[in-house]
Amino acid sequence: MVTPLTDQGKRKQISIRGIVGVESVAEIKKGFNRHLHFTLVKDRNVATPRDFFFALAHTVNDHLVSRWLRTQQYYCEKNPKRVYYLSLEFYIGRTLQNTMINLGIQKACDEAIYQYFDKIQKIAEKYAPAGLLLQLASLFLSNTLCIYIAPFVYNLQAFYKKSCLAEEADDWLRFGSPWEIARPEYILPVHYYGRVENTETGSKWVDTQVILAMPYDTPVPGYMNNTVNFMRLWSAKAPNDFNLKDFNVGDYVQAVLDRNLAENITRVLYPNDNFFIGKELRLKQEYFVVAATLQDIIRRHKASKVGGNTKRFNFDHFPEKVAIQLNDTHPALAIPELMRILVDIEKIQWEKAWNITKKTFSYTNHTVLPEALERWPVDLMEKLLPRHLQIIYEINQKHLDNLGFEFSGLTKEILIKKDAKNRAPLKCVLSGERSCNDLEKIIMQINDKERFKDFSDLEVDKFQNKTNGITPRRWLLLCNPELAELIAMKIGEAFVKDLSQLRKLNVFVNDDIFIRDISKVKQENKQKFAQYLEREYKVKINPASMFDVQVKRIHEYKRQLLNCLHIIAMYNSIKKNPENAFVPRTVVIGGKAAPGYHMAKMIIKLITSVADVVNNDPLIGSKLKVIFLENYRVSLAEKVIPATDLSQHISTAGTEASGTGNMKFMLNGALTIGTMDGANVEMAEEAGEENLFIFGLRMEDVVELDKKGYNAQEYYDRLPELKEVIDQIKNGFFSPKQPDLFKDIIDMLFHFDRFKVFADYEAYINCQQRVSQLYQNPKEWTKVVIKNIAAAGKFSSDRTIKEYAKDIWNVEPSDLKIPPPNEPKDLLNETATANVKP
Incomplete structure (x- = not known):
């Protein structure tokens, strides 16, 4: 755990994830051993990691039951x-850690079962989402x-x-x-x-x-x-x-x-x-x-x-x-x-x-x-x-x-x-x-x-x-505790329930120590995620590279294709001029497709095919890597979001659904590249459009283009770089054993593309160049990061x-104030519980 520096340079522990007391740790240990023995009928000599997970989960559950009953009693009595x-x-998503945080017992649990914690964390993902x-x-x-x-x-x-x-x-x-x-x-x-x-x-x-x-x-x-x-x-x-x-x-x-x-x-x-x-x-x-x-x-x-x-x-x-x-x-x-x-x-x-x-x-x-x-x-x-x-x-x-x-x-x-x-x-x-x-x-x-x-x-x-909105309990305290503690050190802990308090961080935009600490937390998150990618995908990742991420449902309107075209363009640029300066990137794309959605599956196939070529080209080296995250889910999002530098939300203006991914990335210190669509519009209002990388057609431009008639061929003929990329896909460069594999994608882009990928291509490429320029200045980049975090308060689901x-x-x-469950005898009172009907 990273403990942030104070202004005086002294490290200070804060209680944002619960206070560790001798009694609370002893109670957790006692409950853990009791459930291991009497619920699971195991001892530590024969217990498996899954047994340790279930023993801890049952222990945490003990802290829920009386609170659950008292809450239902209140509803029964007050009838709201x-x-x-x-x-x-x-x-x-993972329930165990989220529950521990909400109950204020995470630190006590960590200390009580520290010797099993790594095993439990792994098993929580494998067996118990x-x-x-x-x-x-x-x-x-x-x-x-x-x-x-x-x-x-x-x-x-x-x-x-x-x-x-x-x-x-x-x-x-x-x-x-x-x-x-x-x-x-x-x-x-x-x-x-x-x-x-x-x-x-x-x-x-x-x-x-x-x-x-x-x-x-x-x-x-x-x-x-x-x-x-x-x-x-x-x-x-x-x-x-x-x-x-x-x-x-x-x-x-x-x-x-x-x-x-x-x-x-x-x-x-x-x-x-x-x-x-x-x-x-x-x-x-x-x-x-x-x-x-x-x-x-x-x-x-x-x-x-x-x-x-x-x-x-x-x-x-x-x-x-x-x-x-x-x-x-x-x-x-x-x-x-x-x-x-x-x-x-x-x-x-x-x-x-x-x-x-x-x-x-x-x-x-x-x-x-x-x-x-x-x-x-x-x-x-x-x-x-x-x-x-x-x-x-x-x-x-x-x-x-x-x-x-x-x-x-x-x-x-x-x-x-x-x-x-x-x-x-x-x-x-x-x-x-x-x-x-x-x-x-x-x-x-x-x-x-x-x-x-x-x-x-x-x-x-x-x-x-x-x-x-998003809940800061899961999407900051749980997935990025080091950043949460750093923020709490500067503005106090009230932001956990009132995210608008993040505005106070604007005072520290030019604070060199705070800038350094924010950068350090980001780099440590990137290092951990790079290790995860290397372990799971057998691809060597450069932790110093820009982590460029697009994770969302795979759909034509989300325009993962536009991102893929940019990857190919970067690959071509490095191949042509390997000696030129290039800001290294690790491009991560993830998401699920509907079972019957053929085009979405072909988009995934194209991304993975491009990744196979890029990741295995020795001339490219560590300058560019491409990862498609398999089985993207909440527990994986909790890893990738804190590690992201650049978050992509590039749907055609006027089409985005109610996604919250861009808010999660914003809260965790990633900058956004995107169109004026979905929540990007309100994020730009909160942070200032100059603090996001906004590009492409606006909604009124899309309407006008529809009236005029969208002709993909015009962009293909006018933009040599785009023509080269499309020809590579069409001619089987990324699928040499099946040259016509991506024929359906090419046909769609030229004849049936409702989401106008080519129309935004040039603006997108130019905007990505601005991203690279700013990334070369870490201090200025981090200042913009702080401004974005400070502006994320509106996007709390509490609001x-x-x-x-x-x-x-x-x-x-209501005025519901459930007292701590210190008196079990109340729960055994027949009058009090007779009408509790879940």
């Missing part, structure tokens, strides 16, 4: 409005805890699937999870297929196939406030009587196959949906989460004090106590599902049910790309969820009936089209007042003006912007969640 977050986005931390869901839980809101997150308990050129199953539950608690008492039925009967008492969905949803709870603690909430993940289970008749008459194989088909719903998170079976499975997954979650929400609400004393439960107060946030289009079926429950099961009149539903839901829009807004074939919906299709038709018809002639343009945004159900308009129609929100300011502007213009004209206040609470959910932060 509860916010439910539905998402199907998964990002795997146990916290299925959703990108937004994780910040949602941890940050609502910081401001005392009662949150719940729901998702699938699925085996994760990693994608590059070929997919491999990542069985993260193979060895179990020390954090999960099964809740079989709350297992719920989920229905599929069947038919709809119209009866005197209303519609009935009958003859359905039933799959059971088994809940598993994972605790998530708030930062240093004794509060613990949880994520609930649903796992598909076949009913006990599932084809038991077939089994009994001897058709064992069919019975087993049918059981496996039922449980396949949560077998793989992202099935390839390029074929019908894959589409059907994906739709099953999305409905599975929605159906189980809404039953659970209604069960919990009925068990509360509101409306519980009447003979028939009163749903009038439902929106006052329940807010449901839909993350992107994936959980859109929650809308017709709640209507089905209210109308068909609870027998509430349609208009009243519609009013309840509208006030309950809000929707987060992530992107403006049409292909990212899910559409489902009507025949698939009719087969799998016939009653829901009827409800969607009715919502659509009533929506159109309610439109006046003034808004007749909205007919082009109907929810049902001939070939598909369009989910984004469904959410726009349904979302309550001021509750259809975007995660970047630029996305809101585009949606207002283009994608959902008619809806925006109809309900002006509905669309609003809630810029996304994001407070804005959601105030403007979207209508939730006031």
Whole structure:
């Protein structure tokens, strides 16, 4: 651990990761040994590294349980409005270290088990990326805890699937999870297929196939406030009587196959949906989460004090106590599902049910790309969820009936089209007042003006912007503790909960000692990451080189291709003039591709092929290295982000979704090269555009170019360097055994490139030259780094969640103050715990 220098040159320990006390260390040791012996039934002579990890995890879990119970007791007694977050986005992250930091026991744990710590760190990545931390869901839980809101997150308990050129199953539950608690008492039925009967008492969905949803709870603690909430993940289970008749008459194989088909719903998170079976499975997954979650929400609400004393439960107060946030289009079926429950099961009149539903839901829009807004074939919906299709038709018809002639343009945004159900308009129609929100300011502007213009004209206040954020607990304290300690030395520890405090660092922009210490922390992080790359990829890395990083989902609009063209151009430049001065670079690219996304996989193949040539050319030496990170994930991000010098966010202006990667890099002392797109726009506002490397077409330029007509051939003919690079790819220089391997990429770039790679190529190359020039002056580079860190305060997820609470959910932060769990007897009090129902 690096301890920063004070102004007087003396080293000082600070308590940002918890204070080490004799009693706390002894307690951790005692718990560790107890779990090793009595939970795992091992001693130190035969225990494996995985056993050590589980023993520590169970020890840390001991510190969570009483806090978890006290938190649920508070919710039961006070009955605050509860916010439910539905998402199907998964990002795997390490739970152990994050939990230790939030509980303030990391240093005590480090000291208590120091002789096993290295083993535990390695095993934590290999066996236990146990916290299925959703990108937004994780910040949602941890940050609502910081401001005392009662949150719940729901998702699938699925085996994760990693994608590059070929997919491999990542069985993260193979060895179990020390954090999960099964809740079989709350297992719920989920229905599929069947038919709809119209009866005197209303519609009935009958003859359905039933799959059971088994809940598993994972605790998530708030930062240093004794509060613990949880994520609930649903796992598909076949009913006990599932084809038991077939089994009994001897058709064992069919019975087993049918059981496996039922449980396949949560077998793989992202099935390839390029074929019908894959589409059907994906739709099953999305409905599975929605159906189980809404039953659970209604069960919990009925068990509360509101409306519980009447003979028939009163749903009038439902929106006052329940807010449901839909993350992107994936959980859109929650809308017709709640209507089905209210109308068909609870027998509430349609208009009243519609009013309840509208006030309950809000929707987060992530992107403006049409292909990212899910559409489902009507025949698939009719087969799998016939009653829901009827409800969607009715919502659509009533929506159109309610439109006046003034808004007749909205007919082009109907929810049902001939070939598909369009989910984004469904959410726009349904979302309550001021509750259809975007995660970047630029996305809101585009949606207002283009994608959902008619809806925006109809309900002006509905669309609003809630810029996304990141949690400094994970993305600074956990992944870059040396930098966190250095910052705390200068401005105190308040920034951990109030990231706007980072502005105070501007005072130290010209402080030579602070500049030196910032550079030292960065270099040590680079050294550690270089060692990791050499060990994993067998490529010798120059730690003094500029670490140039682009890690994000592989997609044409993210323009990893533009980065790849620059790599080839640098390679050509070194080959032609090896004696010329060149700023050494280690270019790192990482990310996953959707299983059925052919072009994304070809982009990955091109990058790896270029890397093979560059890394094995002796003339290039240490001047240029290229690494494609396999299986990019949160635990790998925690290594690469602190080590990055230059962070690339180069999507075509007006296309970027709600990424937070650029914010994480900014907070960890990387400079950004990018277009005026996504959060780059607001980062430039905060830090000053002169402190970012901004290049290329602006959004209005893209619009004009579309009107004029984009012609890739013009750029190819005009730019000799670009022509050389493209010809090398086209002629098989990087794929000599398969000269036509990248034919699809070349055809796309010349004829189908919606994202205009060639149009920004020249500006990008010139901007990269400015990057190299500044990097040759380490002191000036570090001054800009400090300015960027100081400007990162706006991008805290604490701020994001407070804005959601105030403007979207209508939730006031409570006065929840959970005391330390020093009196276990309170937890054994039957009166106190009788009503605690997770």
